[in-house]
Structures are given as structure tokens and as C-alpha cells.
Amino acid sequence: MSVSAFAELLERLIFTPGRNAKLALLRDWFATQPDPDRGVGLAALTEELVFTAAKPAMIRDLAAARTDPVLFALSHDYVGDLAETVALIWPERAGVNAPPPTLSEVVEALEVTPKAELPALIAGWLDTLDSGGRLALIKLITGGLRVGVSGRLARVALAEWSGKPVEEIEEIWHGVAPPYLPIFRWLEGGAEKPDPRDAPVFRPLMLAHPLEDRDLAALDPAAWRAEWKWDGIRVQLTAGPGGRRIWSRGGEDISGGFPEILEAMDFHAVLDGELLVIRDGLVAPFADLQQRLNRKLVGPKMLRDYPVGVRLYDLLFEGGEDLRALPFDERRRRLEDWVARFEPARMDLSPLIAFASVAQLGEVRDGARAASIEGLMLKRANSPYLAGRQKGLWWKWKRDPLSIDAVLMYAQRGHGKRSSFYSDYTFGLWRPDGAGGEELVPVGKAYSGYTDEELGWLDRWIRNHTVSRFGPVREVEKALVLEVIFDAAQLSGRHKSGVALRFPRIARIRTDKPASEADRLENLMAYVEAPAEA
Amino acid sequence: MPHPETWLRVTPDGLLCEPGGFFIDPVRPVERAVITHGHADHARPGHQAVLATPETLAIMRARMGEGAGASQQPMRYGEVLRQGEVTIRLVPAGHVLGSAQVVLDWRGSRAVVSGDYKRQADPTCAPFEVVGCDVFVTEATFALPVFRHPDPAHEVAKLLKSLALFPERTHVVGCYALGKCQRVIALLRAAGWDRPIHLHGAQQPLCRLYEELGVPLGELRPATVANKAELRGAIVLAPPSAIADRWARRLAEPVTALASGWMRVRQRARTRGVELPMVISDHADWDDLNRTIDEVGAPEVWVTHGRDDALVHALAGRGIRGRALHLVGLGEDEDEAAVPADEAPAA
Numbered sequence: 001m002s003v004s005a006f007a008e009l010l011e012r013l014i015f016t017p018g019r020n021a022k023l024a025l026l027r028d029w030f031a032t033q034p035d036p037d038r039g040v041g042l043a044a045l046t047e048e049l050v051f052t053a054a055k056p057a058m059i060r061d062l063a064a065a066r067t068d069p070v071l072f073a074l075s076h077d078y079v080g081d082l083a084e085t086v087a088l089i090w091p092e093r094a095g096v097n098a099p100p101p102t103l104s105e106v107v108e109a110l111e112v113t114p115k116a117e118l119p120a121l122i123a124g125w126l127d128t129l130d131s132g133g134r135l136a137l138i139k140l141i142t143g144g145l146r147v148g149v150s151g152r153l154a155r156v157a158l159a160e161w162s163g164k165p166v167e168e169i170e171e172i173w174h175g176v177a178p179p180y181l182p183i184f185r186w187l188e189g190g191a192e193k194p195d196p197r198d199a200p201v202f203r204p205l206m207l208a209h210p211l212e213d214r215d216l217a218a219l220d221p222a223a224w225r226a227e228w229k230w231d232g233i234r235v236q237l238t239a240g241p242g243g244r245r246i247w248s249r250g251g252e253d254i255s256g257g258f259p260e261i262l263e264a265m266d267f268h269a270v271l272d273g274e275l276l277v278i279r280d281g282l283v284a285p286f287a288d289l290q291q292r293l294n295r296k297l298v299g300p301k302m303l304r305d306y307p308v309g310v311r312l313y314d315l316l317f318e319g320g321e322d323l324r325a326l327p328f329d330e331r332r333r334r335l336e337d338w339v340a341r342f343e344p345a346r347m348d349l350s351p352l353i354a355f356a357s358v359a360q361l362g363e364v365r366d367g368a369r370a371a372s373i374e375g376l377m378l379k380r381a382n383s384p385y386l387a388g389r390q391k392g393l394w395w396k397w398k399r400d401p402l403s404i405d406a407v408l409m410y411a412q413r414g415h416g417k418r419s420s421f422y423s424d425y426t427f428g429l430w431r432p433d434g435a436g437g438e439e440l441v442p443v444g445k446a447y448s449g450y451t452d453e454e455l456g457w458l459d460r461w462i463r464n465h466t467v468s469r470f471g472p473v474r475e476v477e478k479a480l481v482l483e484v485i486f487d488a489a490q491l492s493g494r495h496k497s498g499v500a501l502r503f504p505r506i507a508r509i510r511t512d513k514p515a516s517e518a519d520r521l522e523n524l525m526a527y528v529e530a531p532a533e534a
Numbered sequence: 535m536p537h538p539e540t541w542l543r544v545t546p547d548g549l550l551c552e553p554g555g556f557f558i559d560p561v562r563p564v565e566r567a568v569i570t571h572g573h574a575d576h577a578r579p580g581h582q583a584v585l586a587t588p589e590t591l592a593i594m595r596a597r598m599g600e601g602a603g604a605s606q607q608p609m610r611y612g613e614v615l616r617q618g619e620v621t622i623r624l625v626p627a628g629h630v631l632g633s634a635q636v637v638l639d640w641r642g643s644r645a646v647v648s649g650d651y652k653r654q655a656d657p658t659c660a661p662f663e664v665v666g667c668d669v670f671v672t673e674a675t676f677a678l679p680v681f682r683h684p685d686p687a688h689e690v691a692k693l694l695k696s697l698a699l700f701p702e703r704t705h706v707v708g709c710y711a712l713g714k715c716q717r718v719i720a721l722l723r724a725a726g727w728d729r730p731i732h733l734h735g736a737q738q739p740l741c742r743l744y745e746e747l748g749v750p751l752g753e754l755r756p757a758t759v760a761n762k763a764e765l766r767g768a769i770v771l772a773p774p775s776a777i778a779d780r781w782a783r784r785l786a787e788p789v790t791a792l793a794s795g796w797m798r799v800r801q802r803a804r805t806r807g808v809e810l811p812m813v814i815s816d817h818a819d820w821d822d823l824n825r826t827i828d829e830v831g832a833p834e835v836w837v838t839h840g841r842d843d844a845l846v847h848a849l850a851g852r853g854i855r856g857r858a859l860h861l862v863g864l865g866e867d868e869d870e871a872a873v874p875a876d877e878a879p880a881a
Binding site: 008011012014015016017021024025028067068070071072074075078079080081084085088089091092130131413415417419420471472 | 678679680681682684692696699700778779780781782783787789790798799800801803804805807808809810811841843844847848851
């Protein structure tokens with residue numbers, strides 16, 4: 001299939017907000033496209049295949065040679081995006097009857113073509129495509145697709161399309177390279193499941209359910225183990241003769257962002273743990289870790305100012321031995337021994353918390369106020385390590401949220417099903433305005449927590465109390481109080497108020513409370529926690 | 535031979551033909567107006583005498599009742615009328631039903647005021663006719679070389695493909711009530727879609743009028759009374775301002791499409807929250823603007839509204855004198871009134 005089919009998929013994915021619709025589009029792609037193009041397209045979408053063969057400047061030069069400079073400048077100014085401008089302005093040549101290239105032709109040609117011949121090759125392709133195809137091609141070869149399809153979403157789509165469990169696909173995924181021919185053959189029933197052997201692959205994570213009161217009542221302290229629930233990001237460390245990888249919770253390879261961890265992975269094992277910024281033995285707030293996320297490369301300053309470590313809580317493989325079928329207690333013992341033996345740099349054990357009764361555990365949980373702790377993890381002592389969310393084996397027991405009464409300041413429409421509703425709310429708290437009065441300062445944004453009825457009510461209130469509009473945003477009368485709950489308040493230099501909230505959501509609409517009686521910024525600042533002792 | 539500049543002038547009320555004593559598409563109520571077509575930025579209420587095609591007059595009556603003009607004079611395409619020393623003729627502009635270019639002759643000099651026009655085929659109106667002239671007065675809504683409208687059949691095929699992929703979801707297409715709506719229906723019929731098409735209340739009167747004026751549209755139903763189950767997998771046409779607003783909540787998991795020339799640029803689609811952009815325009819694109827100007831052979835071109843900078847620059851390169859008229863009030867289609875001012879006029 002040609003680049004044109006890929007361009008159509010790309011256009012739909014870019015404009016489609018809904019997850020289910022994205023899955024449907026991907027399933028259709030797998031079902032209708034031939035090999036190897038479906039795999040090449042998939043790898044490009046999930047950015048497992050990234051091209052840097054052509055620089056944006058080369059593309060601009062190609063277009064400049066074919067267009068009037070004044071018209072090009074006016075067009076670029078109007079469209080904004082360079083690749084899109086070139087795709088749209090590219091003059092179609094009469095009499096071109098060469099077929100558009102297939103995705104795999106593009107990939108192969110980029111590999112073998114000498115640099116000096118690239119401009120002519122690319123111009124020739126652009127001549128065969130329509131504007132959508134040209135845009136897809138330019139984005140593809142300059143490494144800027146960015147369509148918001150995660151590897152996880154793609155694997156879920158493959159599972160839905162093929163009927164195979166997504167966990168099985170996850171486990172072999174990173175052992176097979178694009179265009180994934182052995183995987184497609186297996187999914188279509190034409191071959192055995194590929195064996196990744198020594199290749200570093202992602203093992204699907206075991207996930208926890210939120211603990212409900214009735215589950216708590218049934219908990220037998222002797223049969224359960226407790227740990228802190230750390231507020232970092234979950235990672236899986238995989239290292240061995242086949243290579244080293246750091247996987248995110250969704251199975252994305254994030255190794256490049258954390259070279260100091262990768263360097264420390266001088267072992268042959270698969271570990272489960274929490275990635276945290278740890279400074280002088282203290283776990284820093286999540287906002288600090290955020291500085292390190294979504295980076296392909298990190299500079300020396302980042303490494304110095306935001307040092308990361310991994311707090312380990314499970315051992316999945318030791319050497320080549322798969323420990324996942326063993327009970328938790330056994331794996332824990334193996335993990336403790338392993339840490340003692342290897343003493344890996346930048347890694348430590350997530351401690352177990354001793355408790356004799358549920359009541360005692362509740363006290364421990366309530367006493368945990370450090371910003372880096374979200375609550376407790378409860379793991380059944382005899383639980384094997386199973387993929388996915390297994391009920392009754394692991395619980396997460398978050399501490400009770402904090403709460404403030406804030407004033408609604410701005411509202412924005414949502415996406416997809418909520419596109420007709422003002423569903424995203426910016427709220428603020430009072431502080432002195434420096435002139436003897438009070439002013440509201442925004443402290444956060446929430447887009448969940450309310451019921452459908454409350455959403456409808458808020459939507460009407462916002463439409464009837466709008467004081468001004470900026471594009472999609474409405475500023476409202478400062479007259480409505482919302483009770484906002486959140487997991488933690490953390491200092492932040494990036495927010496005007498100086499404070500950032502973790503997981504803010506709307507708990508209640510306080511029509512009973514006048515705006516002047518809403519909380520003040522200092523009430524919120526009192527919630528800001530000191531870093532936790534590591 | 536008098537230069538058209540001496541007898542066709544830009545005034546605060548609009549373009550005035552002095553020896554004929556009439557305005558073309560005036561923005562304020564005047565004694566005598568010639569109206570090119572029924573869109574609200576060209577056909578405004580309150581004029582005394584109005585000259586236009588019978589279809590345009592019918593559209594104006596449907597939209598503004600008595601405001602359509604105290605005295606209405608219909609003139610068919612090709613008929614000739616003398617007004618003072620000026621000869622007036624209306625020829626098809628291909629923009630919407632009844633749309634006309636105004637051909638003016640005075641003392642051997644000819645100006646063609648084209649109004650809004652397009653060159654793409656459109657089964658709902660008569661095709662644009664090329665008339666040679668000394669001055670060609672043109673719009674420039676899409677006068678940037680990034681605007682090249684694709685074959686509209688291809689855009690409709692995208693919609694039908696999406697319906698095949700999401701057969702449970704309503705596909706709501708934002709389109710202007712006059713012209714675009716009926717053209718989209720005709721394109722759907724040509725693509726073989728023979729099921730009923732549902733309409734927002736604002737789209738119904740003009741669809742009825744088109745049918746009365748001899749443009750068949752197939753079975754149309756009001757979307758307002760349809761229940762949610764009936765709207766599963768249905769195509770609903772609505773004003774652009776309604777597709778993502780409260781009205782759309784009645785639809786079944788809608789896929790929002792928008793039929794407009796602006797959809798060619800991604801950011802435009804994104805800010806409107808459009809899931810399925812359909813590049814269908816009733817205006818000439820960059821190539822057609824330039825081709826038309828070359829075909830009418832005018833040594834001088836006046837640009838009423840739009841991207842006059844780019845068009846005048848391109849014309850200069852071909853030895854054609856371009857002049858930006860900066861006419862106010864054009865390019866402000868009624869359907870966009872409900873969206874923020876930073877967005878573009880309708881197309």
C-alpha cells in the first residue's frame with residue numbers, strides 16, 4: 001500500500017479524540033494493509049521507527065526552489081507549520097504518472113540513498129503524492145509524526161483485532177523488530193508465537209485495585225504485606241546479555257531519558273520498582289521528576305539537578321530464571337538477597353511496613369503526609385506475579401485526599417463526548433493583592449470528579465455567568481465555589497501561585513458558600529509537605 | 535474609452551456605479567442595489583429597489599421577508615438592461631444557486647463584478663461563465679497558494695468510509711445553510727447515498743426552496759424530531775456553529791465533520807474540534823482564481839476582500855495591475871457570527 005493510505009490513517013488519528021475510535025482505525029489498518037507496510041506504518045506511528053534522514057531545512061529548500069519567495073513567506077506565515085506549508089504549496093506537475101511510493105520503499109530507499117541524492121529522491125516522491133500524502137511523507141522522514149498513538153494503544157488494537165491476549169503480545173513485542181512480520185504471522189494464525197530469546201523485552205506489569213472499605217474489613221493481617229505507595233513513575237528494569245532497557249508502565253522504552261540508571265544496570269535480572277528523584281537521601285516531589293520525563297536526551301545539568309534512583313519492590317527474573325509464579329514472600333526474599341549481593345548503584349529496597357492489625361495499618365496510612373507518598377500498597381503474601389489488574393491480590397490504599405474550597409475562574413470545553421460541555425475548570429484562591437485588597441490567583445485545573453448532572457449544571461452556570469471569552473476559554477464571574485480535592489500540594493516554580501496540586505478533581509459544588517469565604521492561598525500552602533526521608 | 539476607475543467607485547456604502555446610480559452588494563440600505571447572490575454579507579436587508587436573478591430574489595425573500603427590497607426586479611442570466619447610460623447583464627458565477635457576476639458596460643468600457651465564485655462543478659447551480667473585460671473585480675478568499683481544493687467527490691468518499699467504519703455513530707456535517715448544504719447533499723446523492731439525510735432546523739427552509747427552484751435533493755428529514763436510534767449511522771447536516779455545541783448532544787456519539795475550504799489547514803480543523811475535515815468550498819481556490827483572471831484577459835483586476843496581498847503580488851508577476859479595494863463587510867458569513875472573532879470567515 002502506498003504512502004497515501006498511511007496519510008489517510010494519519011489524518012484520522014490526528015483529529016480523533018476518542019480512544020475507542022482510535023482503536024477502530026488501527027484495527028482497520030491491520031486488517032486491510034499488506035505486509036510489510038502495515039508493520040512499517042505501525043512502527044512509525046508508535047515512533048519505534050524514527051527517521052532523521054531529511055532535515056526541515058532541506059524540505060524548505062525543495063519548496064523554495066519551486067515557488068515564489070513572497071508567496072511562500074505569506075503562506076508559511078498563514079499556515080504556521082513548515083512541513084504543512086510545503087505539503088500544501090508543493091506545485092503539482094502535470095504529466096507525472098509514476099505511482100506513489102509504498103511505505104517500505106520509502107524506508108528502504110532512505111537507508112541506501114547517498115545524502116547528496118536525497119533531495120532529488122524526496123522531490124520525486126512529493127511529485128507523485130497529493131497534499132495529504134506529501135504531509136505524511138514529510139512528517140515521516142523528518143521524524144515529526146507525533147500522532148499520539150502509544151505503543152500500548154497499538155498493542156491493545158492488535159489484541160482486539162487478533163483475539164490474542166494483550167499480555168502475550170506485550171511480552172514478545174520488543175523482541176521483534178519492525179515491520180513485525182513474525183508477530184503478524186502469529187496473530188493471523190500462520191505461525192507459532194515468536195520467541196524473543198535473550199532480547200530485552202517488556203513483561204506486562206501486575207497492577208493493583210483500589211481498596212474498598214469492605215475489602216479492608218476482610219483483610220487478614222497475617223496474609224498480607226504492606227509497602228509505601230511512592231509518588232514517582234513505575235518502571236521495569238531489564239538487563240542481561242541481550243541488552244538493557246528501562247520500560248515505562250505502558251511498555252514504552254524510556255532508557256534514553258535515564259542514562260545514570262542504565263549505567264547502573266550491570267546485572268542479569270528483571271526488576272519492578274519506582275523511579276524517583278532522590279536528593280541527599282530525600283525523595284523530591286513529583287514536580288521534580290516531571291523535569292526528567294519525556295526527554296529523549298538529558299544534559300549534565302539535568303543529571304546533576306534532578307538525580308534519579310529506583311526504589312525496588314519486585315524481582316521478576318533472576319538471571320534466566322522466571323520467578324513470577326513464586327509467591328510474593330518468596331520473590332521478596334530473593335529480591336532482598338539479590339540487593340544485598342549486588343548492591344546496585346542508584347537503587348534501594350522499598351521497605352516492608354510491619355503491622356499487626358488493620359487498625360494499625362490505618363494509622364500508618366493516616367500518618368503518612370510526606371509528598372512523595374501516595375498511600376499504601378497491600379500485597380497478598382502468596383500472590384504470584386500476574387499480568388494486569390488481578391482482583392484480590394494487590395490493593396492500593398491511597399491516603400485520604402486533601403481539600404480546599406476554591407473559586408471557579410475560567411472554563412474550557414472538553415474533547416470528544418464533552419466537546420459541547422464546559423468541563424475543564426481553572427480555579428483560584430484568595431491572596432493579598434498588594435494594594436490592601438484581595439485577589440484570586442489560579443492554583444489548578446480540574447476536569448473530573450463531578451457527576452453527569454453536576455457537569456450539566458456547571459455547563460449552564462458557566463454559559464450564564466461568562467464575563468469574557470478568549471478563543472475556547474470563558475472567564476466567568478468570580479462567584480462559584482468548588483470543593484476541590486487533591487492528593488498532595490507541592491511547591492512549584494512554574495506556577496504563578498507557587499504551588500502545584502497532584503490529581504485535583506471536583507468533589508462538590510458549594511452553592512451554599514459565597515466566593516468571599518473560599519479558601520486563601522495560605523490555607524493551601526499549609527498543606528505543602530516537606531520531602532520524605534528516604 | 536473611460537477607465538472604469540472613473541465610473542465605478544468604492545464608497546462607505548459599497549461599490550457604486552456612478553453613471554447608473556446603483557450599488558453592487560452594498561453594506562448599508564441604498565436606493566438601488568444590484569445583488570450578486572443571497573449570502574448575508576452580500577445581500578443585506580432594507581434596500582429600496584433590488585435587481586438580482588429570480589433565484590437570488592427568492593432566497594432573499596426566504597431569509598429576510600419584507601427586508602428583501604421594496605421593489606424587486608428579477609433578471610435572468612443573459613438578459614440585458616439599460617440603467618441610465620449603463621448596460622447591465624447578469625451571468626452565472628457558479629457560487630450558489632442564483633449567484634451572478636454583474637457585467638457593466640459604459641461608453642465602450644467593461645467591468646465585471648464577479649461577486650463570490652468558483653470553477654469546480656456544482657450540480658446545484660449554473661457554472662461560471664467567462665466574460666472578457668477591462669476590469670475584473672474578484673474576491674480573494676482563498677488567494678494563497680496553499681489553498682487548492684481537492685475533488686469534492688474524494689472528500690465525500692472520506693465521509694462514507696468513516697460511516698462504514700463507525701456505523702453506529704451519527705456523522706454530523708457542519709455546512710452553511712445556503713449553497714454548501716445543498717451541494718453536500720447533491721454530492722452525497724451522486725456518491726450513491728440514497729438514505730434520508732437529516733437536517734438541523736436552520737438548514738430546512740433553503741433546502742425546500744432549492745427543491746422548489748428545481749434542484750432535487752432526495753429524502754430529507756428534520757434531525758430535531760428524530761430519535762437517537764434513528765440517528766445512529768445517519769448523516770446530519772447542521773450549521774457549523776451547532777456541530778460541537780449543545781444542539782449536538784441529541785446525536786448518537788457524533789463524528790463531527792465540517793465542509794469548508796478552510797479545512798485544508800490542520801490548525802483550522804483542530805481549533806474547531808473537527809474530527810473529519812472535508813475540504814469542500816464554494817469559492818475559487820488559488821489556481822482557479824489565477825486561471826479565471828487569465829481567461830477574462832483583463833489588464834486590471836480589483837480585489838474586493840480576502841488575501842489581496844498574495845493575489846496582487848502574483849498578478850504583478852504576470853504584468854496585470856492589481857488593486858486592493860479593501861471593501862468592508864464582505865467575507866463575514868452569518869454562520870460564523872457565533873464563533874470567536876479570531877476565526878476566519880465562512881467558505
